[in-house]
Amino acid sequence: MRINRNHATEIKERPLTTQRRLLLDILREAESHLDARELFHRAIGKDPHISLATLYRNLRLFKEMGLVDERCLDEAHCYYEIKRSPEHYHLVCKACRRVIDFESPLISKLIDEVRRDSGFDIVKASLYLEGYCPQCKSEEKAR
Amino acid sequence: MRINRNHATEIKERPLTTQRRLLLDILREAESHLDARELFHRAIGKDPHISLATLYRNLRLFKEMGLVDERCLDEAHCYYEIKRSPEHYHLVCKACRRVIDFESPLISKLIDEVRRDSGFDIVKASLYLEGYCPQCKSEEKAR
DNA sequence: ATAGGTGCAAATGGTTTGCGAAAAC
DNA sequence: GTTTTCGCAAACCATTTGCACCTAT
Numbered sequence: 001m002r003i004n005r006n007h008a009t010e011i012k013e014r015p016l017t018t019q020r021r022l023l024l025d026i027l028r029e030a031e032s033h034l035d036a037r038e039l040f041h042r043a044i045g046k047d048p049h050i051s052l053a054t055l056y057r058n059l060r061l062f063k064e065m066g067l068v069d070e071r072c073l074d075e076a077h078c079y080y081e082i083k084r085s086p087e088h089y090h091l092v093c094k095a096c097r098r099v100i101d102f103e104s105p106l107i108s109k110l111i112d113e114v115r116r117d118s119g120f121d122i123v124k125a126s127l128y129l130e131g132y133c134p135q136c137k138s139e140e141k142a143r
Numbered sequence: 144m145r146i147n148r149n150h151a152t153e154i155k156e157r158p159l160t161t162q163r164r165l166l167l168d169i170l171r172e173a174e175s176h177l178d179a180r181e182l183f184h185r186a187i188g189k190d191p192h193i194s195l196a197t198l199y200r201n202l203r204l205f206k207e208m209g210l211v212d213e214r215c216l217d218e219a220h221c222y223y224e225i226k227r228s229p230e231h232y233h234l235v236c237k238a239c240r241r242v243i244d245f246e247s248p249l250i251s252k253l254i255d256e257v258r259r260d261s262g263f264d265i266v267k268a269s270l271y272l273e274g275y276c277p278q279c280k281s282e283e284k285a286r
Numbered sequence: 287a288t289a290g291g292t293g294c295a296a297a298t299g300g301t302t303t304g305c306g307a308a309a310a311c
Numbered sequence: 312g313t314t315t316t317c318g319c320a321a322a323c324c325a326t327t328t329g330c331a332c333c334t335a336t
Contacts, residue, residue, distance in 0.1 A: 070217055070218065072215035072216070072217055072218060072221075073215070074213055074215055074221075075213065075215060075221055078215075078217075078218055091257060091261060091263060091265075093263070094266070100261065100263075102257060102260070102261070104253055104256060104257070106249055106252060106253040106256065107253065109249060110247055110249040110250065110253070111272065113247060113249065114234060114245060114247070114272060117245070118234060118243060118245070118276075118277075119276070119277040120234060120236070120243075120272070120274045120275065120276055120277070121274045121275045121280055122234075122272050122273070122274035123237070123273060123274045123275070124272070124273040124274070125270070125271070125272050125273075126269075126270070126271045126272075126273075127268070127269070127270045127271075128267075128268070128269045128270075129254065129257055129263070129265050129267070129268050129269075130265070130266060130267040130268075130269075131263045131264045131265035131266045131267070132263065132264045132266070133261075133262070133263055134261075134262040134263070137264055
């Protein structure tokens with residue numbers, strides 16, 4: 001079995017090795033938003049022999065093939081997630097670090113607007129909103 | 144002289160040392176979007192004795208004080224820029240890496256929408272659009 | 287005199303790479 | 312038999328930290 005990206009360009013097709021399947025399965029099953037550390041932790045759980053090098057090599061491959069998105073919130077927090085459709089965006093609580101996905105039709109409107117004004121051919125949009133979730137807000141107040 | 148953030152909360156006021164002024168000046172004068180390496184390069188130009196440790200310590204301080212924003216496009220590309228108003232967002236060309244700033248009233252509409260739906264108190268929005276700029280698009284076609 | 291800042295050099299820690307062995311085709 | 316992947320250990324490199332000195336109050 002092989003993996004590749006439907007609208008692939010010059011990127012070669014690659015075999016779906018046991019390790020790659022393992023990693024992709026974890027990413028798919030995850031409630032999403034795993035960092036490399038957590039992904040490795042879960043991978044070790046399923047196959048104690050898998051190595052970090054393999055993990056990073058394949059994360060990079062997945063990124064290049066467009067199977068996985070890398071989301072870097074800041075220097076210290078990079079998360080990986082399987083691409084799913086429809087596209088969605090992220091809302092992060094600065095207190096508890098909970099991440100919520102959301103969608104909004106306003107974004108495609110915005111993209112159209114920018115495309116028209118700038119002449120860019122836009123292929124990807126990343127949007128993070130940060131703030132405080134209802135729980136953390138009220139805990140804050142209680143203090 | 145001192146630096147602090149107008150709507151400061153618990154963050155102490157800090158003295159504006161020569162090194163801090165130097166760094167802030169560079170960030171202010173920059174056409175924006177400097178990474179740590181480039182910032183250091185320019186800093187060394189003005190004061191050959193300034194150290195990387197000072198640069199990182201102060202970048203972190205500036206972030207905490209809300210003077211500077213850190214934008215991480217991916218693992219390898221973190222950029223720092225002085226906060227200016229009004230808020231603006233980024234459009235990056237995947238081919239030439241050019242970065243364009245833009246604003247749009249649709250974003251505050253979007254934020255209102257998300258705030259209403261999620262109950263979050265939203266304090267920051269980061270939006271990157273990636274694609275190909277008009278020049279790179281036509282060079283691509285020419286090939 | 288005390289607190290905070292700086293430079294230097296060493297430590298840290300996440301990510302990458304070189305290499306020989308193993309697997310895929 | 313050639314090509315690709317893997318695991319291991321070593322290398323890399325951006326960032327952080329410990330410490331002694333310095334500066335400002």
